[in-house]
Amino acid sequence: MRPTRAEILLDAIAHNLSVVKNAAAGRKILAVVKADAYGHGVVPVARRLQAEGVDGFGVALAEEGIELREAGIDRTILVLNGINGGAHREIIAAGLTPVLYEVSEASAFERVSGGRPIDIHLKVDTGMGRLGVPLAELSAFLRDLRRFPSIRIAGLMTHLSTADADRPYVAEQLAGFAQARGLVRRFGHEPSVLHVANSAALFRHPESHFDWVRVGLALYGYPGSDTVDPPLRPALRWRTEVLRLRILQAGESVGYGRSFRARKETRLATIPVGYGDGLLRSASNRGQVLIAGARCPIVGNVAMDLTTVDVSGVADVAIGDEVLLLGEQGGAALDARDLATAAGTIPYEVLTNVSRRVPRVYLNG
Ligand SMILES: Cc1ncc(COP(=O)(O)O)c(C=O)c1O
The missing domain is CATH 2.40.37.10 (Lyase, Ornithine Decarboxylase; Chain A, domain 1)
Known part of the structure:
Protein backbone atom coordinates (compact mmCIF):
# COMPACT_ATOMS: atom_id res chain seq x y z
CA MET A 1 0.00 0.00 0.00
CA ARG A 2 1.13 3.55 -0.72
CA PRO A 3 2.60 5.38 2.23
CA THR A 4 0.15 8.13 1.31
CA ARG A 5 -3.16 7.19 2.86
CA ALA A 6 -6.12 8.50 4.80
CA GLU A 7 -6.75 6.81 8.11
CA ILE A 8 -10.42 7.09 9.05
CA LEU A 9 -10.91 7.02 12.80
CA LEU A 10 -14.33 5.39 13.17
CA ASP A 11 -14.27 5.83 16.94
CA ALA A 12 -13.90 9.58 16.41
CA ILE A 13 -17.04 9.49 14.24
CA ALA A 14 -18.90 7.58 16.98
CA HIS A 15 -17.65 10.10 19.54
CA ASN A 16 -18.75 13.01 17.34
CA LEU A 17 -22.21 11.45 17.01
CA SER A 18 -22.50 11.44 20.79
CA VAL A 19 -21.49 15.14 20.90
CA VAL A 20 -24.11 15.86 18.22
CA LYS A 21 -26.77 13.88 20.12
CA ASN A 22 -26.00 15.84 23.24
CA ALA A 23 -26.36 19.18 21.46
CA ALA A 24 -29.54 18.03 19.72
CA ALA A 25 -31.15 17.25 23.10
CA GLY A 26 -33.48 14.47 21.99
CA ARG A 27 -34.05 15.48 18.37
CA LYS A 28 -33.47 12.82 15.74
CA ILE A 29 -30.16 12.85 13.91
CA LEU A 30 -29.99 12.63 10.12
CA ALA A 31 -26.34 11.99 9.26
CA VAL A 32 -25.38 13.72 6.03
CA VAL A 33 -23.10 11.31 4.17
CA LYS A 34 -23.19 12.72 0.64
CA ALA A 35 -20.00 12.98 -1.44
CA ASP A 36 -18.66 9.68 -0.07
CA ALA A 37 -19.27 10.83 3.51
CA TYR A 38 -17.34 14.04 2.89
CA GLY A 39 -14.41 12.01 1.58
CA HIS A 40 -14.29 9.54 4.48
CA GLY A 41 -15.83 6.61 2.57
CA VAL A 42 -19.58 6.25 2.77
CA VAL A 43 -20.12 2.56 3.41
CA PRO A 44 -17.87 2.02 6.46
CA VAL A 45 -18.94 5.39 7.90
CA ALA A 46 -22.67 4.77 7.44
CA ARG A 47 -22.40 1.24 8.84
CA ARG A 48 -20.70 2.55 11.96
CA LEU A 49 -23.22 5.38 12.35
CA GLN A 50 -26.08 2.91 11.95
CA ALA A 51 -24.51 0.65 14.59
CA GLU A 52 -24.25 3.70 16.88
CA GLY A 53 -27.97 4.33 16.52
CA VAL A 54 -28.22 7.24 14.10
CA ASP A 55 -31.81 7.80 12.96
CA GLY A 56 -31.32 8.32 9.22
CA PHE A 57 -29.04 9.48 6.45
CA GLY A 58 -28.98 12.37 4.03
CA VAL A 59 -27.46 12.03 0.56
CA ALA A 60 -27.42 14.43 -2.37
CA LEU A 61 -28.14 11.93 -5.14
CA ALA A 62 -30.31 8.87 -5.69
CA GLU A 63 -27.17 6.94 -6.66
CA GLU A 64 -25.67 7.64 -3.25
CA GLY A 65 -28.82 6.38 -1.54
CA ILE A 66 -28.87 3.20 -3.62
CA GLU A 67 -25.23 2.54 -2.70
CA LEU A 68 -26.22 2.71 0.98
CA ARG A 69 -29.16 0.34 0.54
CA GLU A 70 -26.90 -2.15 -1.28
CA ALA A 71 -24.53 -1.95 1.71
CA GLY A 72 -27.32 -2.94 4.09
CA ILE A 73 -28.30 0.46 5.46
CA ASP A 74 -31.95 0.13 6.50
CA ARG A 75 -32.73 3.52 8.08
CA THR A 76 -34.49 6.45 6.40
CA ILE A 77 -32.42 7.84 3.52
CA LEU A 78 -33.42 11.31 2.40
CA VAL A 79 -32.33 12.41 -1.10
CA LEU A 80 -31.62 16.04 -0.27
CA ASN A 81 -31.17 17.51 -3.72
CA GLY A 82 -34.38 16.15 -5.15
CA ILE A 83 -34.48 14.13 -8.31
CA ASN A 84 -31.85 14.66 -10.97
CA GLY A 85 -32.14 12.69 -14.15
CA GLY A 86 -35.46 10.89 -13.78
CA ALA A 87 -34.59 8.27 -11.14
CA HIS A 88 -38.16 8.15 -9.78
CA ARG A 89 -38.62 4.42 -10.21
CA GLU A 90 -35.21 3.64 -8.68
CA ILE A 91 -35.91 5.88 -5.70
CA ILE A 92 -39.15 4.06 -4.94
CA ALA A 93 -37.63 0.62 -5.53
CA ALA A 94 -34.79 1.38 -3.09
CA GLY A 95 -37.15 2.80 -0.47
CA LEU A 96 -35.46 6.20 -0.49
CA THR A 97 -37.33 9.31 0.65
CA PRO A 98 -37.29 12.02 -2.00
CA VAL A 99 -37.11 15.74 -1.36
CA LEU A 100 -39.60 17.44 -3.66
CA TYR A 101 -40.00 21.01 -4.84
CA GLU A 102 -41.29 20.69 -8.44
CA VAL A 103 -44.85 19.68 -9.32
CA SER A 104 -43.59 17.88 -12.43
CA GLU A 105 -41.68 15.52 -10.10
CA ALA A 106 -44.89 14.77 -8.19
CA SER A 107 -46.50 13.82 -11.47
CA ALA A 108 -43.57 11.55 -12.41
CA PHE A 109 -43.68 9.83 -9.00
CA GLU A 110 -47.41 9.23 -9.25
CA ARG A 111 -46.95 7.72 -12.71
CA VAL A 112 -44.40 5.16 -11.51
CA SER A 113 -46.01 4.37 -8.14
CA GLY A 114 -49.26 3.06 -9.59
CA GLY A 115 -51.25 5.15 -7.09
CA ARG A 116 -49.51 3.83 -3.95
CA PRO A 117 -48.86 6.63 -1.44
CA ILE A 118 -45.40 8.16 -1.56
CA ASP A 119 -43.95 10.04 1.39
CA ILE A 120 -41.90 13.04 0.34
CA HIS A 121 -40.24 15.90 2.17
CA LEU A 122 -41.17 19.29 0.80
CA LYS A 123 -38.29 21.75 0.55
CA VAL A 124 -39.09 25.43 0.76
CA ASP A 125 -36.63 28.13 -0.18
CA THR A 126 -36.57 30.67 2.62
CA GLY A 127 -33.47 32.48 1.42
CA MET A 128 -30.76 30.13 0.15
CA GLY A 129 -31.95 30.86 -3.37
CA ARG A 130 -31.04 27.52 -4.95
CA LEU A 131 -33.46 24.63 -4.47
CA GLY A 132 -36.90 24.56 -2.88
CA VAL A 133 -40.25 26.17 -3.57
CA PRO A 134 -39.90 29.94 -3.07
CA LEU A 135 -42.27 31.19 -0.38
CA ALA A 136 -44.02 33.45 -2.86
CA GLU A 137 -44.90 30.42 -5.00
CA LEU A 138 -45.84 28.03 -2.21
CA SER A 139 -49.63 28.53 -2.35
CA ALA A 140 -49.70 27.91 -6.09
CA PHE A 141 -47.46 24.87 -5.65
CA LEU A 142 -49.71 23.37 -2.96
CA ARG A 143 -52.78 24.03 -5.12
CA ASP A 144 -51.16 22.20 -8.04
CA LEU A 145 -50.09 19.35 -5.79
CA ARG A 146 -53.76 18.53 -5.11
CA ARG A 147 -53.81 16.88 -8.52
CA PHE A 148 -51.50 14.16 -7.15
CA PRO A 149 -53.24 12.65 -4.14
CA SER A 150 -50.70 9.85 -3.72
CA ILE A 151 -48.00 12.38 -2.75
CA ARG A 152 -47.92 12.82 1.03
CA ILE A 153 -45.93 15.63 2.61
CA ALA A 154 -44.30 13.67 5.42
CA GLY A 155 -41.62 16.26 6.10
CA LEU A 156 -41.05 19.97 5.64
CA MET A 157 -37.56 21.42 5.38
CA THR A 158 -35.49 24.42 4.45
CA HIS A 159 -31.75 25.08 4.36
CA LEU A 160 -29.95 27.97 6.08
CA SER A 161 -27.36 29.98 4.19
CA THR A 162 -25.69 31.78 7.12
CA ALA A 163 -25.97 29.44 10.11
CA ASP A 164 -22.27 30.04 10.79
CA ALA A 165 -22.40 33.82 10.60
CA ASP A 166 -25.35 36.17 10.10
CA ARG A 167 -27.91 35.80 12.95
CA PRO A 168 -30.53 38.25 11.62
CA TYR A 169 -30.66 36.38 8.31
CA VAL A 170 -31.15 33.07 10.14
CA ALA A 171 -34.08 34.68 11.99
CA GLU A 172 -35.52 35.83 8.66
CA GLN A 173 -35.25 32.34 7.22
CA LEU A 174 -36.87 30.81 10.31
CA ALA A 175 -39.73 33.32 10.07
CA GLY A 176 -40.17 32.26 6.45
CA PHE A 177 -40.19 28.62 7.54
CA ALA A 178 -42.95 29.34 10.10
CA GLN A 179 -44.97 30.96 7.33
CA ALA A 180 -44.44 27.93 5.07
CA ARG A 181 -45.51 25.61 7.86
CA GLY A 182 -48.76 27.59 8.31
CA LEU A 183 -49.51 27.43 4.60
CA VAL A 184 -48.81 23.71 4.34
CA ARG A 185 -51.23 23.10 7.24
CA ARG A 186 -53.86 25.32 5.67
CA PHE A 187 -53.74 23.08 2.62
CA GLY A 188 -54.53 20.11 4.84
CA HIS A 189 -51.05 18.55 5.19
CA GLU A 190 -49.65 17.62 8.56
CA PRO A 191 -45.95 16.82 8.04
CA SER A 192 -44.75 14.70 10.91
CA VAL A 193 -41.18 15.99 10.76
CA LEU A 194 -39.74 19.46 10.36
CA HIS A 195 -36.01 20.00 9.85
CA VAL A 196 -33.72 22.92 9.20
CA ALA A 197 -30.45 22.76 11.15
CA ASN A 198 -27.04 21.86 9.72
CA SER A 199 -23.91 21.53 11.90
CA ALA A 200 -23.41 25.25 12.55
CA ALA A 201 -27.11 25.71 13.37
CA LEU A 202 -27.00 22.70 15.70
CA PHE A 203 -24.39 24.42 17.85
CA ARG A 204 -25.48 28.06 17.39
CA HIS A 205 -29.24 28.10 16.88
CA PRO A 206 -31.29 25.85 19.17
CA GLU A 207 -34.38 27.63 17.85
CA SER A 208 -33.73 25.87 14.51
CA HIS A 209 -33.69 22.31 15.87
CA PHE A 210 -37.33 21.23 15.29
CA ASP A 211 -37.72 17.41 14.93
CA TRP A 212 -34.56 16.38 13.09
CA VAL A 213 -31.15 17.95 12.68
CA ARG A 214 -29.28 17.29 9.42
CA VAL A 215 -25.66 17.12 10.39
CA GLY A 216 -22.67 16.42 8.18
CA LEU A 217 -19.45 18.23 9.00
CA ALA A 218 -19.74 17.85 12.80
CA LEU A 219 -19.72 14.05 12.46
CA TYR A 220 -16.35 14.31 10.73
CA GLY A 221 -14.96 16.48 13.51
CA TYR A 222 -15.59 20.14 12.69
CA PRO A 223 -18.35 22.40 14.02
CA GLY A 224 -18.98 24.41 10.82
CA SER A 225 -18.47 27.71 12.63
CA ASP A 226 -15.49 29.42 14.25
CA THR A 227 -17.63 30.86 17.03
CA VAL A 228 -18.30 27.55 18.79
CA ASP A 229 -15.94 24.89 20.09
CA PRO A 230 -17.72 21.62 20.89
CA PRO A 231 -15.42 18.70 21.83
CA LEU A 232 -15.35 17.13 18.35
CA ARG A 233 -12.48 15.00 17.02
CA PRO A 234 -11.29 15.16 13.39
CA ALA A 235 -11.88 11.72 11.89
C1 LIG B 1 -29.66 20.28 2.64
C2 LIG B 1 -28.49 20.06 3.53
N1 LIG B 1 -28.70 19.85 4.83
C3 LIG B 1 -27.66 19.64 5.70
C4 LIG B 1 -26.36 19.62 5.26
C5 LIG B 1 -25.25 19.38 6.24
O1 LIG B 1 -24.46 20.51 6.43
P1 LIG B 1 -23.20 20.46 7.42
O2 LIG B 1 -22.20 19.57 6.80
O3 LIG B 1 -22.76 21.88 7.49
O4 LIG B 1 -23.70 19.94 8.72
C6 LIG B 1 -26.10 19.87 3.90
C7 LIG B 1 -24.72 19.91 3.43
O5 LIG B 1 -24.29 20.75 2.72
C8 LIG B 1 -27.19 20.07 3.03
O6 LIG B 1 -26.99 20.28 1.72
Whole structure:
Protein backbone atom coordinates (compact mmCIF):
# COMPACT_ATOMS: atom_id res chain seq x y z
CA MET A 1 0.00 0.00 0.00
CA ARG A 2 1.13 3.55 -0.72
CA PRO A 3 2.60 5.38 2.23
CA THR A 4 0.15 8.13 1.31
CA ARG A 5 -3.16 7.19 2.86
CA ALA A 6 -6.12 8.50 4.80
CA GLU A 7 -6.75 6.81 8.11
CA ILE A 8 -10.42 7.09 9.05
CA LEU A 9 -10.91 7.02 12.80
CA LEU A 10 -14.33 5.39 13.17
CA ASP A 11 -14.27 5.83 16.94
CA ALA A 12 -13.90 9.58 16.41
CA ILE A 13 -17.04 9.49 14.24
CA ALA A 14 -18.90 7.58 16.98
CA HIS A 15 -17.65 10.10 19.54
CA ASN A 16 -18.75 13.01 17.34
CA LEU A 17 -22.21 11.45 17.01
CA SER A 18 -22.50 11.44 20.79
CA VAL A 19 -21.49 15.14 20.90
CA VAL A 20 -24.11 15.86 18.22
CA LYS A 21 -26.77 13.88 20.12
CA ASN A 22 -26.00 15.84 23.24
CA ALA A 23 -26.36 19.18 21.46
CA ALA A 24 -29.54 18.03 19.72
CA ALA A 25 -31.15 17.25 23.10
CA GLY A 26 -33.48 14.47 21.99
CA ARG A 27 -34.05 15.48 18.37
CA LYS A 28 -33.47 12.82 15.74
CA ILE A 29 -30.16 12.85 13.91
CA LEU A 30 -29.99 12.63 10.12
CA ALA A 31 -26.34 11.99 9.26
CA VAL A 32 -25.38 13.72 6.03
CA VAL A 33 -23.10 11.31 4.17
CA LYS A 34 -23.19 12.72 0.64
CA ALA A 35 -20.00 12.98 -1.44
CA ASP A 36 -18.66 9.68 -0.07
CA ALA A 37 -19.27 10.83 3.51
CA TYR A 38 -17.34 14.04 2.89
CA GLY A 39 -14.41 12.01 1.58
CA HIS A 40 -14.29 9.54 4.48
CA GLY A 41 -15.83 6.61 2.57
CA VAL A 42 -19.58 6.25 2.77
CA VAL A 43 -20.12 2.56 3.41
CA PRO A 44 -17.87 2.02 6.46
CA VAL A 45 -18.94 5.39 7.90
CA ALA A 46 -22.67 4.77 7.44
CA ARG A 47 -22.40 1.24 8.84
CA ARG A 48 -20.70 2.55 11.96
CA LEU A 49 -23.22 5.38 12.35
CA GLN A 50 -26.08 2.91 11.95
CA ALA A 51 -24.51 0.65 14.59
CA GLU A 52 -24.25 3.70 16.88
CA GLY A 53 -27.97 4.33 16.52
CA VAL A 54 -28.22 7.24 14.10
CA ASP A 55 -31.81 7.80 12.96
CA GLY A 56 -31.32 8.32 9.22
CA PHE A 57 -29.04 9.48 6.45
CA GLY A 58 -28.98 12.37 4.03
CA VAL A 59 -27.46 12.03 0.56
CA ALA A 60 -27.42 14.43 -2.37
CA LEU A 61 -28.14 11.93 -5.14
CA ALA A 62 -30.31 8.87 -5.69
CA GLU A 63 -27.17 6.94 -6.66
CA GLU A 64 -25.67 7.64 -3.25
CA GLY A 65 -28.82 6.38 -1.54
CA ILE A 66 -28.87 3.20 -3.62
CA GLU A 67 -25.23 2.54 -2.70
CA LEU A 68 -26.22 2.71 0.98
CA ARG A 69 -29.16 0.34 0.54
CA GLU A 70 -26.90 -2.15 -1.28
CA ALA A 71 -24.53 -1.95 1.71
CA GLY A 72 -27.32 -2.94 4.09
CA ILE A 73 -28.30 0.46 5.46
CA ASP A 74 -31.95 0.13 6.50
CA ARG A 75 -32.73 3.52 8.08
CA THR A 76 -34.49 6.45 6.40
CA ILE A 77 -32.42 7.84 3.52
CA LEU A 78 -33.42 11.31 2.40
CA VAL A 79 -32.33 12.41 -1.10
CA LEU A 80 -31.62 16.04 -0.27
CA ASN A 81 -31.17 17.51 -3.72
CA GLY A 82 -34.38 16.15 -5.15
CA ILE A 83 -34.48 14.13 -8.31
CA ASN A 84 -31.85 14.66 -10.97
CA GLY A 85 -32.14 12.69 -14.15
CA GLY A 86 -35.46 10.89 -13.78
CA ALA A 87 -34.59 8.27 -11.14
CA HIS A 88 -38.16 8.15 -9.78
CA ARG A 89 -38.62 4.42 -10.21
CA GLU A 90 -35.21 3.64 -8.68
CA ILE A 91 -35.91 5.88 -5.70
CA ILE A 92 -39.15 4.06 -4.94
CA ALA A 93 -37.63 0.62 -5.53
CA ALA A 94 -34.79 1.38 -3.09
CA GLY A 95 -37.15 2.80 -0.47
CA LEU A 96 -35.46 6.20 -0.49
CA THR A 97 -37.33 9.31 0.65
CA PRO A 98 -37.29 12.02 -2.00
CA VAL A 99 -37.11 15.74 -1.36
CA LEU A 100 -39.60 17.44 -3.66
CA TYR A 101 -40.00 21.01 -4.84
CA GLU A 102 -41.29 20.69 -8.44
CA VAL A 103 -44.85 19.68 -9.32
CA SER A 104 -43.59 17.88 -12.43
CA GLU A 105 -41.68 15.52 -10.10
CA ALA A 106 -44.89 14.77 -8.19
CA SER A 107 -46.50 13.82 -11.47
CA ALA A 108 -43.57 11.55 -12.41
CA PHE A 109 -43.68 9.83 -9.00
CA GLU A 110 -47.41 9.23 -9.25
CA ARG A 111 -46.95 7.72 -12.71
CA VAL A 112 -44.40 5.16 -11.51
CA SER A 113 -46.01 4.37 -8.14
CA GLY A 114 -49.26 3.06 -9.59
CA GLY A 115 -51.25 5.15 -7.09
CA ARG A 116 -49.51 3.83 -3.95
CA PRO A 117 -48.86 6.63 -1.44
CA ILE A 118 -45.40 8.16 -1.56
CA ASP A 119 -43.95 10.04 1.39
CA ILE A 120 -41.90 13.04 0.34
CA HIS A 121 -40.24 15.90 2.17
CA LEU A 122 -41.17 19.29 0.80
CA LYS A 123 -38.29 21.75 0.55
CA VAL A 124 -39.09 25.43 0.76
CA ASP A 125 -36.63 28.13 -0.18
CA THR A 126 -36.57 30.67 2.62
CA GLY A 127 -33.47 32.48 1.42
CA MET A 128 -30.76 30.13 0.15
CA GLY A 129 -31.95 30.86 -3.37
CA ARG A 130 -31.04 27.52 -4.95
CA LEU A 131 -33.46 24.63 -4.47
CA GLY A 132 -36.90 24.56 -2.88
CA VAL A 133 -40.25 26.17 -3.57
CA PRO A 134 -39.90 29.94 -3.07
CA LEU A 135 -42.27 31.19 -0.38
CA ALA A 136 -44.02 33.45 -2.86
CA GLU A 137 -44.90 30.42 -5.00
CA LEU A 138 -45.84 28.03 -2.21
CA SER A 139 -49.63 28.53 -2.35
CA ALA A 140 -49.70 27.91 -6.09
CA PHE A 141 -47.46 24.87 -5.65
CA LEU A 142 -49.71 23.37 -2.96
CA ARG A 143 -52.78 24.03 -5.12
CA ASP A 144 -51.16 22.20 -8.04
CA LEU A 145 -50.09 19.35 -5.79
CA ARG A 146 -53.76 18.53 -5.11
CA ARG A 147 -53.81 16.88 -8.52
CA PHE A 148 -51.50 14.16 -7.15
CA PRO A 149 -53.24 12.65 -4.14
CA SER A 150 -50.70 9.85 -3.72
CA ILE A 151 -48.00 12.38 -2.75
CA ARG A 152 -47.92 12.82 1.03
CA ILE A 153 -45.93 15.63 2.61
CA ALA A 154 -44.30 13.67 5.42
CA GLY A 155 -41.62 16.26 6.10
CA LEU A 156 -41.05 19.97 5.64
CA MET A 157 -37.56 21.42 5.38
CA THR A 158 -35.49 24.42 4.45
CA HIS A 159 -31.75 25.08 4.36
CA LEU A 160 -29.95 27.97 6.08
CA SER A 161 -27.36 29.98 4.19
CA THR A 162 -25.69 31.78 7.12
CA ALA A 163 -25.97 29.44 10.11
CA ASP A 164 -22.27 30.04 10.79
CA ALA A 165 -22.40 33.82 10.60
CA ASP A 166 -25.35 36.17 10.10
CA ARG A 167 -27.91 35.80 12.95
CA PRO A 168 -30.53 38.25 11.62
CA TYR A 169 -30.66 36.38 8.31
CA VAL A 170 -31.15 33.07 10.14
CA ALA A 171 -34.08 34.68 11.99
CA GLU A 172 -35.52 35.83 8.66
CA GLN A 173 -35.25 32.34 7.22
CA LEU A 174 -36.87 30.81 10.31
CA ALA A 175 -39.73 33.32 10.07
CA GLY A 176 -40.17 32.26 6.45
CA PHE A 177 -40.19 28.62 7.54
CA ALA A 178 -42.95 29.34 10.10
CA GLN A 179 -44.97 30.96 7.33
CA ALA A 180 -44.44 27.93 5.07
CA ARG A 181 -45.51 25.61 7.86
CA GLY A 182 -48.76 27.59 8.31
CA LEU A 183 -49.51 27.43 4.60
CA VAL A 184 -48.81 23.71 4.34
CA ARG A 185 -51.23 23.10 7.24
CA ARG A 186 -53.86 25.32 5.67
CA PHE A 187 -53.74 23.08 2.62
CA GLY A 188 -54.53 20.11 4.84
CA HIS A 189 -51.05 18.55 5.19
CA GLU A 190 -49.65 17.62 8.56
CA PRO A 191 -45.95 16.82 8.04
CA SER A 192 -44.75 14.70 10.91
CA VAL A 193 -41.18 15.99 10.76
CA LEU A 194 -39.74 19.46 10.36
CA HIS A 195 -36.01 20.00 9.85
CA VAL A 196 -33.72 22.92 9.20
CA ALA A 197 -30.45 22.76 11.15
CA ASN A 198 -27.04 21.86 9.72
CA SER A 199 -23.91 21.53 11.90
CA ALA A 200 -23.41 25.25 12.55
CA ALA A 201 -27.11 25.71 13.37
CA LEU A 202 -27.00 22.70 15.70
CA PHE A 203 -24.39 24.42 17.85
CA ARG A 204 -25.48 28.06 17.39
CA HIS A 205 -29.24 28.10 16.88
CA PRO A 206 -31.29 25.85 19.17
CA GLU A 207 -34.38 27.63 17.85
CA SER A 208 -33.73 25.87 14.51
CA HIS A 209 -33.69 22.31 15.87
CA PHE A 210 -37.33 21.23 15.29
CA ASP A 211 -37.72 17.41 14.93
CA TRP A 212 -34.56 16.38 13.09
CA VAL A 213 -31.15 17.95 12.68
CA ARG A 214 -29.28 17.29 9.42
CA VAL A 215 -25.66 17.12 10.39
CA GLY A 216 -22.67 16.42 8.18
CA LEU A 217 -19.45 18.23 9.00
CA ALA A 218 -19.74 17.85 12.80
CA LEU A 219 -19.72 14.05 12.46
CA TYR A 220 -16.35 14.31 10.73
CA GLY A 221 -14.96 16.48 13.51
CA TYR A 222 -15.59 20.14 12.69
CA PRO A 223 -18.35 22.40 14.02
CA GLY A 224 -18.98 24.41 10.82
CA SER A 225 -18.47 27.71 12.63
CA ASP A 226 -15.49 29.42 14.25
CA THR A 227 -17.63 30.86 17.03
CA VAL A 228 -18.30 27.55 18.79
CA ASP A 229 -15.94 24.89 20.09
CA PRO A 230 -17.72 21.62 20.89
CA PRO A 231 -15.42 18.70 21.83
CA LEU A 232 -15.35 17.13 18.35
CA ARG A 233 -12.48 15.00 17.02
CA PRO A 234 -11.29 15.16 13.39
CA ALA A 235 -11.88 11.72 11.89
CA LEU A 236 -9.49 11.81 8.93
CA ARG A 237 -5.77 11.49 9.47
CA TRP A 238 -3.91 12.08 6.21
CA ARG A 239 -0.38 10.73 6.27
CA THR A 240 2.53 10.03 3.99
CA GLU A 241 6.29 9.53 4.34
CA VAL A 242 9.45 11.36 3.37
CA LEU A 243 10.47 10.11 -0.07
CA ARG A 244 13.70 12.02 -0.60
CA LEU A 245 15.88 14.63 1.11
CA ARG A 246 18.08 17.25 -0.48
CA ILE A 247 19.79 20.54 0.23
CA LEU A 248 19.05 23.71 -1.74
CA GLN A 249 21.87 26.24 -1.80
CA ALA A 250 21.09 29.95 -1.48
CA GLY A 251 19.67 31.13 -4.82
CA GLU A 252 18.51 27.70 -5.98
CA SER A 253 14.84 27.01 -6.64
CA VAL A 254 12.45 24.09 -6.37
CA GLY A 255 9.54 22.90 -8.44
CA TYR A 256 7.52 24.07 -11.42
CA GLY A 257 7.68 27.78 -12.06
CA ARG A 258 10.51 28.25 -9.52
CA SER A 259 8.00 29.84 -7.12
CA PHE A 260 10.34 29.20 -4.16
CA ARG A 261 13.98 30.30 -4.17
CA ALA A 262 16.17 29.57 -1.17
CA ARG A 263 17.56 32.65 0.57
CA LYS A 264 19.97 30.47 2.53
CA GLU A 265 20.93 26.83 2.62
CA THR A 266 17.62 24.98 2.99
CA ARG A 267 16.94 21.31 3.71
CA LEU A 268 14.01 19.98 1.68
CA ALA A 269 11.94 16.82 1.97
CA THR A 270 10.01 15.63 -1.04
CA ILE A 271 6.73 13.87 -0.16
CA PRO A 272 4.67 11.63 -2.48
CA VAL A 273 1.41 13.55 -2.39
CA GLY A 274 0.11 16.22 -4.73
CA TYR A 275 -2.98 17.73 -6.27
CA GLY A 276 -3.70 14.36 -7.93
CA ASP A 277 -4.30 13.15 -4.37
CA GLY A 278 -6.42 16.17 -3.54
CA LEU A 279 -3.83 18.39 -1.89
CA LEU A 280 -4.99 21.78 -3.12
CA ARG A 281 -2.44 23.49 -5.31
CA SER A 282 -3.40 26.78 -3.68
CA ALA A 283 -1.57 25.49 -0.57
CA SER A 284 1.71 26.00 -2.50
CA ASN A 285 4.09 28.13 -0.41
CA ARG A 286 1.33 28.57 2.20
CA GLY A 287 0.38 25.23 3.76
CA GLN A 288 2.23 23.20 6.37
CA VAL A 289 2.75 19.53 7.25
CA LEU A 290 3.87 17.85 10.47
CA ILE A 291 7.14 15.93 10.71
CA ALA A 292 8.36 14.72 14.12
CA GLY A 293 5.73 16.94 15.72
CA ALA A 294 7.06 20.11 14.02
CA ARG A 295 5.23 22.27 11.52
CA CYS A 296 7.15 22.33 8.24
CA PRO A 297 6.15 24.81 5.51
CA ILE A 298 5.26 23.67 2.00
CA VAL A 299 7.72 25.37 -0.34
CA GLY A 300 7.42 25.59 -4.10
CA ASN A 301 4.37 24.62 -6.12
CA VAL A 302 2.36 21.53 -5.18
CA ALA A 303 2.57 19.26 -8.24
CA MET A 304 0.33 16.35 -9.28
CA ASP A 305 2.22 13.67 -7.36
CA LEU A 306 4.90 15.47 -5.34
CA THR A 307 5.22 18.29 -2.85
CA THR A 308 8.30 19.75 -1.19
CA VAL A 309 8.56 20.92 2.40
CA ASP A 310 11.22 22.84 4.27
CA VAL A 311 12.62 20.60 7.02
CA SER A 312 15.55 22.86 7.98
CA GLY A 313 14.02 23.28 11.44
CA VAL A 314 13.77 19.56 12.21
CA ALA A 315 16.78 17.60 13.39
CA ASP A 316 17.53 14.13 12.01
CA VAL A 317 14.80 13.84 9.37
CA ALA A 318 15.19 10.57 7.48
CA ILE A 319 13.68 8.99 4.40
CA GLY A 320 10.59 7.05 5.49
CA ASP A 321 9.70 9.38 8.39
CA GLU A 322 5.98 9.91 8.83
CA VAL A 323 4.55 13.15 7.43
CA LEU A 324 1.07 14.33 8.38
CA LEU A 325 -1.03 16.62 6.22
CA LEU A 326 -3.91 16.28 8.69
CA GLY A 327 -3.83 14.81 12.16
CA GLU A 328 -1.97 14.73 15.47
CA GLN A 329 1.68 13.88 15.87
CA GLY A 330 4.01 14.35 18.83
CA GLY A 331 1.64 16.71 20.63
CA ALA A 332 1.12 18.93 17.57
CA ALA A 333 -1.95 18.97 15.32
CA LEU A 334 -2.98 20.17 11.90
CA ASP A 335 -6.60 19.96 10.90
CA ALA A 336 -8.75 20.69 7.86
CA ARG A 337 -9.33 24.24 9.09
CA ASP A 338 -5.57 24.94 9.03
CA LEU A 339 -5.18 23.57 5.52
CA ALA A 340 -8.35 25.37 4.38
CA THR A 341 -7.08 28.70 5.69
CA ALA A 342 -3.73 28.21 3.95
CA ALA A 343 -5.40 27.22 0.68
CA GLY A 344 -8.09 29.91 0.77
CA THR A 345 -11.02 27.51 1.11
CA ILE A 346 -13.23 25.75 3.68
CA PRO A 347 -12.79 22.41 5.53
CA TYR A 348 -15.60 20.85 3.44
CA GLU A 349 -13.50 21.25 0.28
CA VAL A 350 -10.28 20.03 1.91
CA LEU A 351 -11.99 16.80 3.03
CA THR A 352 -14.07 16.03 -0.07
CA ASN A 353 -11.06 16.75 -2.25
CA VAL A 354 -8.93 13.86 -0.93
CA SER A 355 -8.97 11.78 -4.10
CA ARG A 356 -9.68 8.16 -4.91
CA ARG A 357 -5.94 7.56 -5.34
CA VAL A 358 -5.52 7.88 -1.56
CA PRO A 359 -6.45 4.55 0.07
CA ARG A 360 -8.82 4.86 3.05
CA VAL A 361 -7.81 2.71 5.99
CA TYR A 362 -10.47 2.22 8.69
CA LEU A 363 -9.32 2.15 12.27
CA ASN A 364 -11.20 1.46 15.48
CA GLY A 365 -9.74 2.31 18.85
C1 LIG B 1 -29.66 20.28 2.64
C2 LIG B 1 -28.49 20.06 3.53
N1 LIG B 1 -28.70 19.85 4.83
C3 LIG B 1 -27.66 19.64 5.70
C4 LIG B 1 -26.36 19.62 5.26
C5 LIG B 1 -25.25 19.38 6.24
O1 LIG B 1 -24.46 20.51 6.43
P1 LIG B 1 -23.20 20.46 7.42
O2 LIG B 1 -22.20 19.57 6.80
O3 LIG B 1 -22.76 21.88 7.49
O4 LIG B 1 -23.70 19.94 8.72
C6 LIG B 1 -26.10 19.87 3.90
C7 LIG B 1 -24.72 19.91 3.43
O5 LIG B 1 -24.29 20.75 2.72
C8 LIG B 1 -27.19 20.07 3.03
O6 LIG B 1 -26.99 20.28 1.72
